[in-house]
Amino acid sequence: MKLGVCYYPEHWPKQRWVEDAQHMQRIGIEYVRIGEFSWSTIEPKSGELHWEWLDECLDVLHAHGLKVILGTPTATPPKWLVDRHPSMLATDEQGRVRGFGSRRHYTFSSLEYREECHRIVTIMAERYGQHPAVVSWQTDNEYGCHDTILSYGETDLTAFRLWLSDKYGTVDALNKAWGNVFWSMDYRSFDEIELPNLTVTEANPSHRLDFQRCCSDQVVAFNKLQVDILRQYSAGRDLVHNYMGFFTAFDHHKVGQDLDVASWDTYPLGFLDQESIYRNEEKQTYLRVGHPDFGAFHHDLYRGCGKGRLWIMEQQPGPVNWAPHNPTPADGAVRLWTWEAFSHGAEMVSYFRWRQAPFGQEQMHAGLLRPDAKEAEAAQEAVQVAKEINMLSAAMEMDKDELMSLPSSGKVALMFDYDACWSLDIQPQSRAYRYLFWCYRIYEAMRELGLSVDIISSHASLDMYELLVLPAQAHISSDLENRLHAYKGILLAGPRTGSKTDSYQIPENLAPGPLSTLLPLKVERVDALPEHTQPAVSGRWGKGNLKHWHEQISTELPCLLKDDSGNPVLMGSERHFYLGSCLDNDLLKTSLAKLAEKAELPTYYLPDGIRVRERGDVIFVFNYGVRSISFEPEGAELVVGNKNITTAGVAIWKKLKDQRKHIKK
Template identity: 30%
Template sequence: MREQMKQAEPGSYSKVQIGVDYYPEHWEEAMWEPDIKLMKETGVKVVRVAEFAWSRLEPVEGRFDFAWLDRALDLFHAYGIQVVIGTPTTTPPRWLTTACPDVLPVFADGSVYHPGVRGHRCYNSASLRTYGSRIIEALARRYSSHPAVIGWQTDNEFGMLDCHCDSCNRAFRSWVQAKYSTLERLNSEWGTVVWSGEYSSWEELTVPYGGSPHQNPSLLLDFQRFQWDSCIHFQRRQTEILRAVCPERFITHNFHSYPQRLDMHGLAEDLDVASFDYYPNPAPQKQATAPYSGALSLDLTRGLKRRNFWIMEQLSGPPGCWFPMWRTPHPGLIRAYAWQAIARGADTVVHFRWRSAAAGAEQFWHGLIDHSNVPGRRFAEFAQLCGEVNALAPLLEGTEVTSNAAILYSHEQMAALRIQPQADGLDYYDNIKQYHRALTKLGISCDVIDWRQPLEGYKLAIVPSLYLHDEEAAQRLESFAGNGGTVILTNRSGVKNMNNICLLQPLPGLFSRAAGVTVAEYDPVGHDIHMLVDAAGESFECSQWCDILQPEEAEPVAWYGDDFFAGSPAVTVNRFGAGKVYYIGTHASEAYWLKLLGGIAAEAGLAAFPDLPDGVQAFTRTGEKGELLFLLNLSRGTQSIGLDKHYRSALSGSLVSGIVELSPFAVEILETGV
């Protein structure tokens, strides 16, 4: 096992504060001090810099120019503002890509990911490893003791590149050899006998070049796993350098745009704290969904390290770059969504960006200050947020989100289900959105964690479509249920082994032991709407998939109401040890999930906040000093919410009880124990 290097102390990244992203290299130096002075006056505590600045830091090979960054960091320190430096490897400079074209990714059709944008770097490029390590080490040595620098961000917004260059081809062959050892085992584990795909020498093994997309699903899944490992190793080289040179500074990475195809949990292992770039869509037509998909993104980010996190980029104005500009944030939206992030466990929220760019592709990805260069309405709202967070920081310090429910998330399941789509409309992540939205509407706090993580401390585990599975996964859920936990399994579970090969056994495979049910037949109904009837005779819609269930030890709790399988069980529950295992054979409507989870919450003793109006969310952070209840109206309409006890408003100091009216995008933060 790889020896873990000592990670930074939490105190360096657990402060509750507001920050901004700033690019001193984009502006005349005469603008820096007025900007930083205004940041200080506004209440900004931290900035991120330099993640795209390689060409300014090393304008020609081997000649570093840190003088401009020295002056910027010294100014930030003079005004008491802390700094996170981004390693600049996401934007290799033109002198490097010209001299070493192996830095550039190559797509399956042979086209090249050219410079002039960002993200144009192959994780397996030997040249990038050499030159990237050199610039990172030089930066780390230069700023390891600078009093303003508190941490580092690796690269920027890692993503899947699907690179098919010669370096990746050789590396993939070595990766497969290391995993399977012999061609005989490889051919057996991938089932290459189908379509005469057997390998007779290692030289025949390549990355899955272009042509037909219908290639061996085991090859395609392992190619994705190889890319996950490539990205992890690319980042690991950076974290090893940073920890060797400046071990007291924390390291983070800014994940973005879920769902990500990456192994985010593997990447997060080498970080001190996870970060997320949060851009909720402010369009009116998105207001029904944005608050809930955003809550899922925040819970998923918290689940990467199973502790508090950072927002490294937060919406500050209408985005626009490779698409037409979004609507501008409605009054109150910037503040409300920043508080939503804090409520879900963000300690630091950094807004992108201080000022809208005057040049380049992101000119219309608006910052806090528009091209007028005059602070306006959005800036005033940001200033209000800074004042509130700075005032409440002592109350928030040391608090965290505590959940008794978990959703088990797996990038491997998502990858396999995308390689071979199972039914029209069946989308792994979209389905998780619905389960999480139901929990959020019920006020049930939920962690979203890697599917291999321990489940101690939870009362409920929702386990979506464990399409790939093994004995370890089955035993983990059996142990959890046997010790009193409630498990909810969904359809398309237990279909394949971990190499993406179908198993010749009744579904849901190894999970049938705990579920007490098998699947007699299934119908991929796609977008067709079918009916589900529960034990109370209430009807609900369902779609995507219909498992026709054959209970063994399990008891049916809902049945299909139509088609040739009318009357057949659709949902079952099985008592297993001291707990219960539900199996849901279809994709039931949100109304059904609300009813099911409401009943489970009452039975399992899950803390809930029922009857929340649409768009209103209730979250709690708890610490040694007590509990803080966040009430957020993330909608454009006034909403009312009832409280069952007395509170004190942390924002106003007034006593609050009974019916609370929340205006559009209103925030209330309540102290208990009044």
């Protein structure tokens, strides 16, 4: 458990660097990310390379014992480079070229731009691959930020036709897979196929899904190009990319396969304010701490993308600048977020940024230091965390590196699948339904029950889990089908599971398609509802309301919940359960508690705003609520904080030795 910070030496006179490095040390920072927006400083003109500043900066940081995560600068190619390769610019869905003047001004499919990236990354990796300060490389920055995955230009069209040709071999195979006969959309050759934008009405959903997959694969290839160079020149260093919150436009699991660690950029207040997933009362209640499950959800998701390894590359340290409104965090919130990350397996939490820049687009984005180089509020919260890590280290009799390696996985798995997300969002059938939101609300309910959850890909091993939830796994591959058959724990599949083939068609035997052997039922009709209509549900497992999505199902399985017409809503027996509707949050929680009980997983109903997470033998308690609450886990002793936890408060407990097997699993 270590602290880091994002640093832009090119923004400041080099006379400041030593002072900055000393100050970082004083705060307790050990990692520094640099370089990812510095291309115009490195190469102000084509081929005119300036490394002297970076040489010097790395030496200063190294001299102060700081470990460097060095970013490749490919998220911000300079103007001269763009002018030489105008076709590298992306094109938006309306057909407009997206120009220079901010950042991420390229399309992933541009081979010309990939060559330039190959060039600059190679030179950089040759130069610094063995530098003693460099312990890690970050590829590019926030792939997809500002809606940059889908691009609709000539370059993208060429890449798409090639991708389709590779996938289908013959255009007749494509016509059949897409069902192009439907509206005389049959193609005679791959060269007839267009991008799915600016059509008269929606393009074929199979067409749209393949385009999304193709664009996602361009990201994978773009990243892999850098990875291969870095592996060659800087073997042994951790390769990482920094993902974003609530972002699903490319397959993070695939990108993650080529890297060593997953990291993400954590902005709890910005996302609370910005995202439509949150209800207005949530936006009001959690204004200054963020939603209680925002950080946790993404920590668990990206730990899965990182094959178990997680960093926080950018941690919000104060008000940001990019949300519709940008309030200040509550006192203690930065500490709260930092510990929440550690509790979910983060090895390192890096604050963004060291010092607030007085210029440019993010001049209203806080840092650990203010523009006048004085400490902002968050600096002292970082100091406190650094001290508390030492307290925990002492109490656990582990050094910080050992703390970093504490196990963090849970016994419950939630399957999150990017391909399913795209599939269901392409045709949501009810605007009130969205894949990501539904997954998030299931996660929230499980976390309110005190469960520690792993969020896994559809390719992940299922062996270690007692309870497995497939929120809406649209397509069930035969590999997944086999693993589900072999799975020994409790399984819950949610609405829309198995409702699509790999080609975006309805399975011949209707949903749940291949899962109907495991779950003997048939989805006969779908009732896709507006927000205002929430039919009543009741049965052996409780009562409440369904919403958004409502399947009419025929089955012989025992019914645990039914709608008012007696239609099965939640059904199953023994180990396999199916839920045909989205449920209100309370009934969802009740139902998940029953399943956890079947899985012999202890649960408890936490007070409003309280969350608990275990990592190894450490129990973390967090208060996101508006009131102070006294909360004490059984069989544990206090290491950090108090039993009474104020708003934004944290308490850290150590399990008593003889209790370690009995508490909560």
